[in-house]
Structure formats: C-alpha cells, structure tokens
Amino acid sequence: MAKNYHSYSDIKSGLTSGEVSVEQLVNNYLQQIKANTHLNVFNEVFGDEALANARALDTRLKNNEPVGKLAGMVIGIKDNICYKDHKVTASSKILENFTSIYSSTIVERLLAEDAIIIGRCNCDEFAMGAANENSYFGPVKNFADETRVGGGSSGGSAVAVQACMCHAAIGTDTGGSVRQPASFCGVIGLKPTYGRISRHGIISYASSFDQVGPITNSVEDAALLLEIMSGPDEYDATLAHEPVPQATEVKKETGKKRIAYLQEALSSPGVDADVKATLTTYIDKLRADGHTVKPISFELLDYLVPTYYILAMAEASSNLARYDGVHYGYRSPNATDLVTTYKKSRSEGFGKEVKRRIMLGTFVLSAGYYDAYYAKAQKVRRLIQDKTNEVLNEFDFILTPTAPEPAFALGLKEKDPVVTYLYDIFTVQASLAGMPAISLPAGNNSKGLPLGLQLLTKKFAERELLNFSEYFLEL
Numbered sequence: 001m002a003k004n005y006h007s008y009s010d011i012k013s014g015l016t017s018g019e020v021s022v023e024q025l026v027n028n029y030l031q032q033i034k035a036n037t038h039l040n041v042f043n044e045v046f047g048d049e050a051l052a053n054a055r056a057l058d059t060r061l062k063n064n065e066p067v068g069k070l071a072g073m074v075i076g077i078k079d080n081i082c083y084k085d086h087k088v089t090a091s092s093k094i095l096e097n098f099t100s101i102y103s104s105t106i107v108e109r110l111l112a113e114d115a116i117i118i119g120r121c122n123c124d125e126f127a128m129g130a131a132n133e134n135s136y137f138g139p140v141k142n143f144a145d146e147t148r149v150g151g152g153s154s155g156g157s158a159v160a161v162q163a164c165m166c167h168a169a170i171g172t173d174t175g176g177s178v179r180q181p182a183s184f185c186g187v188i189g190l191k192p193t194y195g196r197i198s199r200h201g202i203i204s205y206a207s208s209f210d211q212v213g214p215i216t217n218s219v220e221d222a223a224l225l226l227e228i229m230s231g232p233d234e235y236d237a238t239l240a241h242e243p244v245p246q247a248t249e250v251k252k253e254t255g256k257k258r259i260a261y262l263q264e265a266l267s268s269p270g271v272d273a274d275v276k277a278t279l280t281t282y283i284d285k286l287r288a289d290g291h292t293v294k295p296i297s298f299e300l301l302d303y304l305v306p307t308y309y310i311l312a313m314a315e316a317s318s319n320l321a322r323y324d325g326v327h328y329g330y331r332s333p334n335a336t337d338l339v340t341t342y343k344k345s346r347s348e349g350f351g352k353e354v355k356r357r358i359m360l361g362t363f364v365l366s367a368g369y370y371d372a373y374y375a376k377a378q379k380v381r382r383l384i385q386d387k388t389n390e391v392l393n394e395f396d397f398i399l400t401p402t403a404p405e406p407a408f409a410l411g412l413k414e415k416d417p418v419v420t421y422l423y424d425i426f427t428v429q430a431s432l433a434g435m436p437a438i439s440l441p442a443g444n445n446s447k448g449l450p451l452g453l454q455l456l457t458k459k460f461a462e463r464e465l466l467n468f469s470e471y472f473l474e475l
Helices: 008-017 022-035 047-062 105-112 155-162 179-185 219-229 273-288 301-322 338-349 352-365 370-394 417-424 428-433 462-472
Strands: 042-045 074-078 116-121 145-149 168-173 188-191 211-216 258-262 292-296 397-401 437-444 450-456
Touching: 008 219, 022 042, 022 047, 022 074, 022 116, 042 155, 047 116, 074 155, 105 116, 105 219, 116 155, 155 168, 155 179, 155 211, 168 188, 168 219, 179 188, 179 211, 179 437, 179 450, 188 219, 188 462, 211 219, 219 462, 258 273, 258 370, 273 292, 273 397, 273 437, 273 450, 301 352, 301 370, 301 417, 301 428, 352 370, 370 397, 370 428, 428 450, 437 462, 450 462
Parallel strands: 074 116, 074 168, 258 292, 258 397
Antiparallel strands: 042 116, 168 211, 188 211, 188 437, 397 450, 437 450
C-alpha cells in the first residue's frame, strides 16, 4: 500500500503537487481491499466503475476544469444506502440481488461533489446489532485483531476506514451504530443531530432514530462530509431548517469548557478496567488544562436501553412489514398461496435477530400491551430528553466511554441478546434525545485493541462539538 493520507486536505495537496493521481488512490484502496478480503468488509466492490470515475476526474484535474469539494475522496457506503442501478441488501437475504431504482439524497450529494464510491460495506442485517455478526453475508472482522468483531451495525464501514480500504465511509446510527464500531476500530464516528441529514433512500430500521453519519480518520473530514450531506431535502419532512456548519468554520477549540461525565461509567462493574482508566486519564488531562470537569449521576441511566429497544423494535416491526414476498425482494419458492407467501418468505428471508426484533416490536404495539410498553416508553423518552437538556444547560458537553469494553471476541455475545443490547448503554442517550454525539479514538489497551470516548452536546451544536473534538484529540 502506498502512502496513507490522514485527511482529505492531504489528498488535495498530493493531487495538486502531482504526488498522486485519483486513479492511483483508487488502485491503492482496491489492493488493500483484495489483501484483506478475509475481513469480510465489503458486500460488493465497484472496482471498474471507481477506476473509470477516477480516470475521468484525473482528466478534469489535468485540464484545470472545476471539480467538486470531494474530488479524490474515495468513500465506502453502508449496504443500507440506496445508489441507483446498484444492489442494496441491508445485508439481508430478503433483499438479496435487489437493485435500487434511485439514489439516496446523500449519495446524490456526495457524487455531485465528485466523491468516488468504491463499494457497499457489510453491516448487521437491517442495521440491527452491535457486532456485525447478524449479517447474511457473515461477520466483519476487526483489522486490529481478526478474532474480534468490528462493531455494529456499521462494522464494515468502520473497518474499511481502519484498514485503509477507503478514505472515509458512511454509516447509519440508530442507537450507536456509527459510534460503537468507530470506537472498536480506533476511528472517528459522528452521529449528527436527528433531522440534520436526509434519510431519503436509507433503508429504514427505526425512523425516529435513524441518522446518517460519517466515519473518518480526521475531524476535518467528518466536518466536510457533514457539510456536504446536510441541509433541506423535499423528500424528508423530518429535516430541520437549521444553518449547516461549514467545514471551514471548524477550528481547534481553545476556550475553557464545562464538562460532565457519568460517574456510573467509573463505578459500574460492567465497564472494563482499561476503559475506566482511559476515561480517568482524559478527565485528569482536561482538568489540568483548566476545564471544569464534574461527575454527574444520570438518574434515568437504567431506563435508557429498555426505552430505546421498546421504541426501536416497535418502529422496526412497522418498517419491515413491507418485506412480504410480494412487492420486491426474496419470495419463497415453497409458497403455494398468499398466506404461505408471507409466512415462508419472511421466515426464510429474515435472520434470527431481525425476526426477534419484529416479534418483540409487534408485541409491544399489540392491543393489550401498547399502553404498558410503547406509550410508557414514549413518555420516558421525553423524560430522558428533558433530563439531558437540563444537564447541557449547565455543561457544554457530556463525556462517556463509547462502549463499556473494547471489541469482543467473535461469537462471544451471540448466545445472549440482552448482553449485546447492553453494549448500547452509553450511545442510546444521544439517540433517544436526538442530540449529536461523536466517538473519538483514545488510544489502545494493553492488548492493542482500540478504545473510544464519546462527547455529547446540544442539538444542532455540531460545530462546537467538532471544534472541541479537534482539541480533544491532541490532549
């Protein structure tokens, strides 16, 4: 593999000086993908197409023609993001060989700025999982230790960046699916405010949570991709009409901040000792640098995961009803009438975890249990949002681990889904409250496994979050 470029500004400098061409960049990434096929990162690589686009871009650069803000940035997209005339499966058998008839808004915006999409990345089926072990195409392996998971659900996207198979990748984050794999892979994962980026053309899991987010090696690249992908879209009525932070506005923050951290993150026996030590180290560094850093006890902590899963599974049950063996996707060859078409297509097409979540979601929405579970969870969600706002009225940021421990061994947590659900303990708060959060690499543990810390802040304060993240990484 030739030189690795840490940020897109480095790539631009290389292209301008003639040190590298876009075609060389793409070839380098394709070589890296080929050398690491055993990590199972890509469900499909668009090799020939990416090279053709690279050559066309090189010609335009050579002729001094205008190019977009992402010219030369090679990107992988999660396999639940629609790209016209390309397959999109959400890593599920039920969508095997399905070809999208339109592109998502974010793909259109990336291509309009001359980004090159190199392939679609493996993920947990319908983005349901914390390990990328629920994929129909098999698990993604961590580049730092191939016996361990890449994280989920955007594990393929995170490992693609970790292993230099593309410069940046796009994932989706419902309850932590960008941030947690970023933590496991030692890269940056940003979940923007809900309503910041269009969800048009993103295969839905839980519509009131799903949010597109970039996975990168640098804060400046996360800011640039956020700028390109954000903004109003007539196809998504949930989008907020807030000013989009410009990448050029992201500068290292030097002012003194007030930061809260969850004291349970240091006292809970469920949090790994190395994760606690890393959090303590950064708390000490921040205090030494003049920031006010105080512990808080979030009294609704025990309700975060149950509330999230009741609501997300209910929404999944509704969203996945469209995969019925009739409209599109997999249809069971064993079906004999309408009822068996539904039953057999869904039973054979969906994986175990997806079926579990659909059934649980259907249960909490059923007539006898709607008020006891779904309606109550909606009320608790509002309490969580209000309490989080209350904390952020006093503090600028909330600091937590991204995950309670580093990447775990493949197959280790599969037998008990509740254990896996608890991996979202620190990430679902931002999802429930609709707030922006970022996972930042915080070194490795004694076994060389990456660790990540998370910063959470007020709605639509991505610029402040990214500014402080730039500073945080240099502590």
